[in-house]
Amino acid sequence: VEKLVGEWKELGAEVFINVCTTEAFVPFESKEELIKAIEEDNKERLTATQVYVYAAAKYAKEAGGAAFVNAIPTLIANDPAFVELAKESNLVLFGDDGATGATPLTADILSHLAQRNRYVKDVAQFNIGGNNDFLALTDKERNKSKEFTKSSIVKDLLGYDAPHYIKPTGFLEPLGDKKFIAMHIEYVSFNGAVDELMIDGRINDSPALAGLLVDLARLGKIAIEKKEFGTVYPVNAFYMKNPGPKEMQNIPRIIAYEKMRMWAGLKPRWF
The missing domain is CATH 3.40.50.720 (NAD(P)-binding Rossmann-like Domain)
Structure with a gap:
């Protein structure tokens, strides 16, 4: 020190x-x-x-x-x-x-749905990358640290803890620093209609x-x-x-x- x-x-x-x-x-x-x-x-x-x-x-x-x-x-x-x-x-x-990549985007979408009085049934968000940080996240205890910070948005923004899977999902070296993200959000709209959002993307992690x-x-x-x-x-x-x-x-x-x-x-x- x-x-x-x-x-x-x-x-x-x-x-x-x-x-x-x-x-x-x-x-x-x-x-x-x-x-x-x-x-x-x-x-x-x-x-x-x-x-x-x-x-x-x-x-x-x-x-x-x-x-x-x-x-x-x-x-x-x-x-x-x-x-x-x-x-x-x-x-x-x-x-x-x-907060970069999928998490702020998920937060924006959840906020939008809450403001429109939609009931979110479930949220799935995946991140796969090939840089050293994703390699480190193959360690269970390190991954748990990341999962906690990423998943805290759900209850905070919706006011209830919708079932969710939000955490780094895997390491694939050929992806390099340009990580693959995907999310699926299922929600109840007006008069009980069930809608789904599905988003895929590739994001340069370090920049x-x-x-x-x-x-x-x-x-x-x-x-x-x-x-x-x-x-x-x-x-x-x-x-x-x-x-x-x-x-x-x-x-x-x-x-x-x-x-x-x-x-x-x-x-x-x-x-």
Whole structure:
């Protein structure tokens, strides 16, 4: 940790972006438990992301402010231990798990159906890719981390937990970074008519996330200047699959977009 903080001081870093491969993790919930694990160098309990955030908090406290963008499923902005630490240390937290590809599209469709008073019977969403992250997701525990952040949108947006299968589905190396996505949503329309939506797509995984991270780096700098330390829900709600803090939910992306713009000092586009 001290070595990281020393290197960051030399660089004059302001915004840290975490794109580690999806981890198997256990949240801390308690700041005291986190600090104990760090002091005891408990490698079995800590993930790389959790150590990086702790180091970023230590750095931010000495530097007068910094931001940490958590673009992977490990709970940081949703873990009260890290949010408390961030508030005390002049650290901004954005997280958790950047929303690109199928998940924000599914969220938009579910919001639309809810607004039209359609009853969603079931949701299936598949993702297959050939890059290193999809390879890592063949590990059961890592896949479980991703499944949790991706599937949280259903109950949040519909108000009920429609039967669903939403998680990374497999690794196929020839697909490379251009992942295959598919979704099937069955819902009840007016007078009991049952309709179905089926969508297929190919999405370049890394560029989709990279564009999002450029935005978040800029918003991190804005948050530092505003001294909004801890986690920032108006940003998380638009950019993240599982927006922190823990007690907050996913909301329709169009509403989240307008809230994010207003937080950043921009005029709303459609409100």
